[in-house]
Amino acid sequence: MDVEVKSREEKYRGTLLAELKKLDVRASAAYLPSRSRRSVLRHFELIEKFIRRCEQSESHKKKIRTHLREMVIVPHLVGKTIGVHNGKTFEDITIVVDMVGHRLGEFAPTRKKVAHSAAGIGATKGSRALKK
DSSP states (O other): OOOOOOOOEEEEETHHHHHHSSOOOOHHGGGGGGHHHHHHHHHHHHHEEEEEEEHHHHTTTTTTEEOOTTOOOOOGTTTOOOEEOSSEEEEEEEEGGGTTBBBGGGGSSOOOOOOOOOOOOOOSGGGGGGGG
């Protein structure tokens, strides 16, 4: 039995990712949803500068860290690891194809789940007997 395993080609909206990476930021914006497209076209110089910084940091083995949570993820960023600030620390995010068109901040939550411990002594009437 010869089973042929086909590797999954990475596509975004029917176009191969390799083809999208060949395009410049303005041309690849045509494949994004309208709100993201407007944002990319408005701030394309900033996004191009960010992409250049990412490529330079890969050659220096240095991670990119950013506070730009509202920046739209473009196809040129796929495969890169970016540290996104969540208000306290930088969360490392590895960009995949499914993230294209979304914002960086969507993948670095700013709030954590509250984990309460047991009530302290004196917090309730029943805890009076627990004195140590």
